[in-house]
Amino acid sequence: MYSLPKLSVIVPFYNEEDSIGPMHAAIVQAVEPLHIAYEMVFVDDGSQDSTAARADEIARQDARVRLVKFRRNYGQTAAMAAGIQYAMGEILVTMDGDLQNDPTDIARLLAKMAEGYDMVVGWRYKRQDKLLSRKVPSVIANRLISKVTGVSITDNGCSLKAFRASVIKNIPLYSEMHRFIPAMASIAGPRIAELKVKHHARQFGKSKYGLSRIYKVLLDLMVIKTISSFTSRPLLWFSLLCVPLTLIGFLALAGGLLAAVPAGGRLSLPLTGSGIIFLTAAVTLTASGTLGELIYKLGDVRPEDFARLTKELRAPQERAGSP
Amino acid sequence: MSNAPVQVSVIIPVGERRTSLGELYAEYRSGLATLQVPYEIIFVIDGPQPDYQQSLAALAADGEPFTIISLTRNFGEATALMVGFEHAAGSVILTLPAYLQVEGSEIDKLYAALDSADIAVGYREPRATGWFDSLRRQAFHGLLQLVTRLQFHDLGCNVRAMRRKLLEEIRLYGDQQRFLPVLAERQGFRVAEVAVRQSKSDRHDQIYTPRNYLRGFLDIFTIFFLVRFTKKPLRFFGMIGVATFAVGILELLYLVFERIFFSSPLADRPALLLASLLIVLGVQIFALGLLGELIIFTHAGGSKDYQVDRVVQYPGAQPAAAKPAAIETSVKVVA
Numbered sequence: 006m007y008s009l010p011k012l013s014v015i016v017p018f019y020n021e022e023d024s025i026g027p028m029h030a031a032i033v034q035a036v037e038p039l040h041i042a043y044e045m046v047f048v049d050d051g052s053q054d055s056t057a058a059r060a061d062e063i064a065r066q067d068a069r070v071r072l073v074k075f076r077r078n079y080g081q082t083a084a085m086a087a088g089i090q091y092a093m094g095e096i097l098v099t100m101d102g103d104l105q106n107d108p109t110d111i112a113r114l115l116a117k118m119a120e121g122y123d124m125v126v127g128w129r130y131k132r133q134d135k136l137l138s139r140k141v142p143s144v145i146a147n148r149l150i151s152k153v154t155g156v157s158i159t160d161n162g163c164s165l166k167a168f169r170a171s172v173i174k175n176i177p178l179y180s181e182m183h184r185f186i187p188a189m190a191s192i193a194g195p196r197i198a199e200l201k202v203k204h205h206a207r208q209f210g211k212s213k214y215g216l217s218r219i220y221k222v223l224l225d226l227m228v229i230k231t232i233s234s235f236t237s238r239p240l241l242w243f244s245l246l247c248v249p250l251t252l253i254g255f256l257a258l259a260g261g262l263l264a265a266v267p268a269g270g271r272l273s274l275p276l277t278g279s280g281i282i283f284l285t286a287a288v289t290l291t292a293s294g295t296l297g298e299l300i301y302k303l304g305d306v307r308p309e310d311f312a313r314l315t316k317e318l319r320a321p322q323e324r325a326g327s328p
Numbered sequence: 329m330s331n332a333p334v335q336v337s338v339i340i341p342v343g344e345r346r347t348s349l350g351e352l353y354a355e356y357r358s359g360l361a362t363l364q365v366p367y368e369i370i371f372v373i374d375g376p377q378p379d380y381q382q383s384l385a386a387l388a389a390d391g392e393p394f395t396i397i398s399l400t401r402n403f404g405e406a407t408a409l410m411v412g413f414e415h416a417a418g419s420v421i422l423t424l425p426a427y428l429q430v431e432g433s434e435i436d437k438l439y440a441a442l443d444s445a446d447i448a449v450g451y452r453e454p455r456a457t458g459w460f461d462s463l464r465r466q467a468f469h470g471l472l473q474l475v476t477r478l479q480f481h482d483l484g485c486n487v488r489a490m491r492r493k494l495l496e497e498i499r500l501y502g503d504q505q506r507f508l509p510v511l512a513e514r515q516g517f518r519v520a521e522v523a524v525r526q527s528k529s530d531r532h533d534q535i536y537t538p539r540n541y542l543r544g545f546l547d548i549f550t551i552f553f554l555v556r557f558t559k560k561p562l563r564f565f566g567m568i569g570v571a572t573f574a575v576g577i578l579e580l581l582y583l584v585f586e587r588i589f590f591s592s593p594l595a596d597r598p599a600l601l602l603a604s605l606l607i608v609l610g611v612q613i614f615a616l617g618l619l620g621e622l623i624i625f626t627h628a629g630g631s632k633d634y635q636v637d638r639v640v641q642y643p644g645a646q647p648a649a650a651k652p653a654a655i656e657t658s659v660k661v662v663a
Contacts, residue, residue, distance in 0.1 A: 051516070064640050064642055068642055071639065073639050073640075074638050074639070075634055076515070076636070079634040079635075083634035084634075087634055087636060177625060224563050227566065228562050228621055231618055232621060232622070239622060246611065273596060275596065275597055275598055278604075279600055279601055279603075279604035283604060290611070290612070293615045293616070293618075293619060297618075297619055300619065300622050300626060303626070
């Protein structure tokens with residue numbers, strides 16, 4: 006029938022009955038002048054209000070809207086992942102359903118993508134949120150994320166992002182990883198650009214986040230760090246964990262042996278014992294590393310696929326040049 | 329029986345606890361008749377039970393229609409259920425125990441409840457039971473609620489009706505059939521609890537040994553882990569590992585502090601052993617969590633984090649998509 010859309014705009018909605026109508030209108034208004042084939046993927050994340058009904062109504066009137074309805078609430082990462090899964094475009098743009106992102110930025114994101122980037126991340130440089138409960142933790146979290154993951158992004162929390170479909174569709178998104186999509190994607194080694202985008206104050210509904218997420222962010226950060234650094238070489242990573250244990254073990258053992266000399270050959274049990282415990286732990290950890298290698302070998306994530314992907318993608322991209 | 333396609337498949341796993349077949353079968357038959365839909369009955373014999381198989385064969389010889397599946401050994405009720413499901417043709421699956429828990433006439437209540445739910449779970453009300461049984465049951469369900477934040481009254485009642493797709497998505501194993509409603513709820517299915525009358529012959533004379541308690545507790549722990557942490561093992565193991573590690577390090581620091589300022593010799597203190605054990609244990613638990621994360625990460629492509637109810641797109645009525653169509657026709661005219 007129609008050719009596949011070039012652009013997919015993915016918007017998750019969770020209890021946004023007042024926002025969904027204006028959001029749809031704003032996207033259409035912003036993308037229509039670009040004269041490209043596009044579609045909208047709306048994900049209803051198990052809303053309890055009339056969001057689903059209104060989304061259905063919109064889909065009825067606009068064939069470019071695909072509505073993915075969750076059975077219950079699964080959270081933003083799952084909604085994004087589903088949107089990405091069901092999108093058919095070559096370029097995917099994700100944004101929040103609460104009208105805080107501005108669809109007029111899509112044109113600029115696309116222009117940036119055309120320069121040859123695989124991923125363009127929005128930066129809400131004039132963020133319209135409460136200072137103490139949202140902005141301050143966000144700044145600290147972003148510094149930390151950049152520092153730890155090595156992917157320097159000013160604003161990881163901004164949902165307005167553009168991706169090349171072939172890159173993002175291969176990146177596993179689960180748990181609450183949406184804040185770390187750039188870091189997660191860095192496994193694939195894409196070229197990431199940042200772009201200042203508009204940000205509006207919330208008009209309808211209320212924010213679904215509070216301070217409680219800090220603890221989760223910290224743990225997830227740890228997961229990301231370990232995963233992105235050890236995915237393809239678990240044995241090496243576990244061996245690194247072993248190094249301090251082995252050192253302590255040998256020191257304790259040596260201390261115990263030395264202490265035995267003045268004591269007339271009587272070994273000190275606690276000291277030598279601790280040394281042996283530490284050394285044993287080092288051995289078990291190495292074994293765990295081997296197990297990790299096995300798991301990795303049996304799994305279906307292969308960075309070499311990512312590498313091939315981004316490499317193939319880039320060649321024609323660079324020929325195309327910037328508009 | 330008529331040749332109409334089967335709508336309800338009744339699965340009866342036959343385990344250790346069972347009542348006489350004749351009585352059970354008559355009761356269920358009369359109950360199922362009130363549904364007024366074509367149904368089939370599947371007996372799954374969990375492990376060799378010659379006497380029961382004989383009476384089933386006798387019943388079948390009388391011309392009673394049902395399927396018998398015999399398992400080579402005792403695999404547990406959940407497995408028996410899954411095997412029975414593989415042979416079930418109906419769009420609604422009804423599970424009934426091989427002993428009379430509820431009155432047969434209550435079956436249609438469960439079937440009717442499926443109008444607004446994906447699984448209907450019976451609970452026996454009012455219940456004839458001793459105070460100690462009642463206390464134990466409350467403790468079990470209270471603990472479960474604490475862990476899963478879901479409230480159920482009687483998970484021991486195996487009289488349940490469910491839609492086919494539910495069992496297609498949830499793979500049960502071991503003793504998990506008791507927790508089927510919990511798992512269903514987690515998958516986003518609608519769960520309804522239906523009060524059913526307890527059968528007069530439902531007497532519970534099982535003696536609870538410490539082993540039973542331990543098993544119940546482990547079951548709850550398994551569900552707790554499955555429900556809360558399957559996708560984030562490091563959150564679980566990491567928490568325990570870091571806590572253990574921290575205790576060990578603190579103890580070690582204290583020992584070193586005493587060694588330096590009070591010169592109590594480090595080498596002769598058994599507390600040193602404890603400290604190093606705790607540290608090592610912490611690191612190992614953490615490493616287990618990492619392995620878990622690695623499993624999740626490398627298999628995340630296969631297991632989705634969410635369940636899609638439906639995908640909606642209307643290709644027909646569309647003011648906007650009329651535009652490309654119009655362009656297409658005009659192109660054709662020019663060509």
